[in-house]
Amino acid sequence: MSGFIKGLLRLRRGPWEMVASVLIAAGVVMLMQPIWITLYTWSFVITLTGTVMFIIVSHFPE
Amino acid sequence: MTDTPIDKAAQATPEPLARRIRGLSDRSIAWIFVAPTIFLLLAVNIFPLIWTIRLSFTDYRVNRPNREVEWVGLRNYERILTDPDVWATMQATAHFLIWTIVLQVLIGFALAYLINKKFRGNDLWTTIIVFPMMLSPAVVGNFWTFLYQPQIGLFNYVIAFFTGADPASFSMIGDVHLAPWAIVIADTWMWTPFVMLICLAGLRSIPDSIYEAAECDRASKWRQFWTITVPMVLPFLMLAVLFRGIENFKMFDLVVQLTGGGPGNTTTLTSIDLKREAFEKWRTGYSSAYAVILFVTVFGLASIYVKALNKVKER
Numbered sequence: 001m002s003g004f005i006k007g008l009l010r011l012r013r014g015p016w017e018m019v020a021s022v023l024i025a026a027g028v029v030m031l032m033q034p035i036w037i038t039l040y041t042w043s044f045v046i047t048l049t050g051t052v053m054f055i056i057v058s059h060f061p062e
Numbered sequence: 063m064t065d066t067p068i069d070k071a072a073q074a075t076p077e078p079l080a081r082r083i084r085g086l087s088d089r090s091i092a093w094i095f096v097a098p099t100i101f102l103l104l105a106v107n108i109f110p111l112i113w114t115i116r117l118s119f120t121d122y123r124v125n126r127p128n129r130e131v132e133w134v135g136l137r138n139y140e141r142i143l144t145d146p147d148v149w150a151t152m153q154a155t156a157h158f159l160i161w162t163i164v165l166q167v168l169i170g171f172a173l174a175y176l177i178n179k180k181f182r183g184n185d186l187w188t189t190i191i192v193f194p195m196m197l198s199p200a201v202v203g204n205f206w207t208f209l210y211q212p213q214i215g216l217f218n219y220v221i222a223f224f225t226g227a228d229p230a231s232f233s234m235i236g237d238v239h240l241a242p243w244a245i246v247i248a249d250t251w252m253w254t255p256f257v258m259l260i261c262l263a264g265l266r267s268i269p270d271s272i273y274e275a276a277e278c279d280r281a282s283k284w285r286q287f288w289t290i291t292v293p294m295v296l297p298f299l300m301l302a303v304l305f306r307g308i309e310n311f312k313m314f315d316l317v318v319q320l321t322g323g324g325p326g327n328t329t330t331l332t333s334i335d336l337k338r339e340a341f342e343k344w345r346t347g348y349s350s351a352y353a354v355i356l357f358v359t360v361f362g363l364a365s366i367y368v369k370a371l372n373k374v375k376e377r
Contacts (some may be wrong), residue, residue, distance in 0.1 A: 047359055054362070
């Protein structure tokens with residue numbers, strides 16, 4: 001866990017890609033879940049944030 | 063005097079042109095070759111994407127080109143993301159996507175595993191199984207519409223044979239509970255062979271020596287399956303899921319032909335809804351925002367999936 005946080009602080013690719021992936025996955029689940037419309041409303045913002053973050057952090061050093 | 067093809071081409075080049083090319087660096091020549099492709103990509107892919115994003119912030123209607131276009135900001139996105147009907151199409155798409163992928167992967171892998179065994183008529187069976195994939199989705203949709211007919215359809219009689227129910231007592235494409243499954247079954251029938259072919263390529267790429275080594279170590283068939291077959295086929299299987307996932311997210315033709323999005327809106331997938339908004343209601347700005355939302359979703363999913371695929375390949 002501390003390695004993960006250290007990676008985040010040092011702007012390393014692996015942990016940041018993990019954060020972006022979790023955001024994208026959460027956004028897609030929120031978009032398609034049948035339970036709560038508020039989650040659906042915010043899904044696009046979450047997915048977009050994750051996707052833009054993924055594109056940026058994929059240029060970070062390993 | 064050398065006579066290689068390069069020398070011949072050099073001799074055939076007119077002197078003024080040759081002099082001009084001689085003055086260019088390798089990098090410049092590379093750019094000259096690549097430039098037409100880059101230009102085409104920008105014109106065909108990037109420009110429409112940027113234009114769609116721009117339109118998504120307006121109330122533009124393509125059927126009223128002379129009307130003044132108003133900048134509406136994020137209003138189109140707000141409408142889509144608070145509309146319960148659009149939310150329902152997302153759920154219908156999720157149902158279709160999840161079940162088709164699960165069924166196609168399970169059945170496709172099982173068929174590939176069986177076809178990979180050496181038996182008589184192996185090639186003939188492969189051709190027969192691959193046959194549905196060669197048909198047009200419109201033909202498959204029409205064909206399954208007949209199969210699902212409650213009065214004369216073969217599907218109802220097969221179900222009746224196994225369950226004892228009256229064949230005319232249920233309608234696969236007329237019932238709100240059964241229609242989502244009707245499109246899942248038709249798509250699975252059509253595209254399972256595609257998954258099977260990819261899995262078959264994966265299975266045939268595993269060297270026999272690995273299984274022989276496992277036999278020497280007295281590994282059971284079950285253990286060989288989980289420790290050799292599955293890990294080595296996994297990258298292929300993930301590739302099949304990626305292809306089918308992207309394709310099914312934008313599924314249109316088969317479902318339109320089969321159910322037309324009905325009964326009610328139970329089989330209205332996002333692509334069908336998007337087409338209605340864009341080309342029946344002519345709400346171009348709104349439908350552009352809809353398309354951007356779908357694009358970001360597919361792009362995001364594909365990004366994390368490709369990352370996962372690369373990790374599996376590295377292993």
